[in-house]
Amino acid sequence: MSETAVLPDPRPYSGIDQSPLHALATQLLSENNLGRLVAAEAALDAELAAQLRHGGDADIAKAISTAPNPAVVRLLSERLRVAIEQPLAGSAQHAVVFAIPVVMVAGVRGQHEIPGKLPDVAVLQTLLTEHGIFQRGSDIQLAGKLLDREQLLAIQPSQLLRWRDALQYASGGLPHEFKESPIKVDGDGVFLRYLVGVAMQPADAPAVVQLNATPGQWAMAFSKLLSEQLKHDAMTFFPLPRAPQAWLAALDDGRVAQQEIRFQVFASNTLRKLREAGETPVAVLSCHDNGELRVTLGAEKNGEEWAGFIWPLGPLDRVDALQGMMSMLLRECHHDDIRIVGEILPTVKDNLPYFPLPTELPVSATRH
Incomplete structure (x- = not known):
């Protein structure tokens, strides 16, 4: 460990192009000439479009999961999104298929089941219209079922492309049988659900749905309404x-938002318990060979007092950004003793999940 230690990326990258998409992405990333750069981007987009048209979702997913380096992962993910969201040239309208992630922090004495459907989704749609998130008078349908992430993951990119081009009106919703996903609360937890919808976007018209809107009054009103209904x-x-x-x-944003809030709850609760027990807390951040970032919050000199948090690294997660976010949040909890392990650690030690304890680290351990 050194005074400049940063968390290493534990995900395996081969550094070798293994598919046509890898080669095209690598060429684009290495291009400096503007003309050739435009041509390289067009070639990559054309290959993605061809694979989507022929149902090559598995090949695209494999190309992303086996990318030679993080830059290729990010580029392929970005161009895939563009291929799905950008309408066909000359189309009079297209369907905007969207999702709203909702992170829910809930606690109950005993058990309770949060329903998998809103009692009145029309009121929510009206609220979003009044706050300008939905354009008034537009053809938009928001479904009332609360969906888990697995159902959204099951919809392949090629299906999203077909919906974009084939749907002619939004009033019938998405032509797929989604299932309500109620939440079983046993004690407390941080949960993730999605509301999904579709909007018809006329060509050359203002956006009928404000995607990625900045949080504001609409978000507070939205939260209050959900609280009342559930x-x-x-x-x-x-x-x-x-x-x-x-x-x-939305798939990626919801996952990250849920994990961030889980970490906030973990950190504040664990630090409080350690301080109430008269212990001096220490945070240890480490990365492990199964692709996880782990945080150990424990007592400086008592190896029996600790708790662990796991962040499974997604394809688009940046380890340096997560290190910064976690360190900042710990400091907001008035905690400055943050130690960074600069090498990749094993997942298991002594037949147990390995969380390096403050008592294991040398006195000169890095304080971030």
């Missing part, structure tokens, strides 16, 4: 809605 006398409940987003962006 409240239960025995439950504390804090819904935290995100802005409507294109489908693939």
Whole structure:
């Protein structure tokens, strides 16, 4: 460990192009000439479009998961989103398929089940229209079912492309049988659900859905409405809605938002318990060979007092950004003793998940 230690990226990258998409992405990333850069981007987009038209979702997913380096992962993910969201040239209108991630912090004495459907989604759609997130008078349909992330993941990019081009009106919603995903609260937890919808976007017209809108009055009103519709006398409940987003962006944003809030809850609760026990807390951040970032919050000199947090690294996660976010949040909790392990650690030690304890680290351990 050194005084400049940063968390290493534990995800395996081969450094070798293994598919046509890798080669095209690598060529684009290495190009400096503007003309050739435009041509390289067009070639990559054309290959993605061809694979989407022929149902090559598995090949695209494999290309992203086996990318030779993080830059290729990010580029392929970005161009895939563009391929799905950008309408065909000359089309009079296209369908905007969107999702709204909602992170829910809930706690109850005993158990409670949060319903998998809003009692009145029309009121929510009206609220979003009044706050300018939905354009008044536009053809937009927001479904009332609360969906888990797995259902959104099951919709392939090629299907999103077909919906974009084939749907002619929004009033019927998306032509897919989604299932309600109720939430079983046993004690407390941080949960993620999605509301999905479709809007018809005329060509050359202002956006009918404000995707990625900045949080503001609309978000507070949205949260209050959800609280009222899903409240239960025995439950504390804090819904935290995100802005409507294109489908693939919402998938990643919802995952990250849920993990961030889980970490906030973990850090504040664990630090409080350690301090109440008269211990001096220490945070240890480490990366492990199964692609996880782990945080150990423990007592400086008592190896029996600690708790662990796991962040499974997604394809688009930046380890340096996560290190910065976690360090900043810990400091907001008035905690400055943050130690960074600069090498990749094993996932398991002594037949148990390995969380390096403050008592294991040398006195000269890095303080971030």
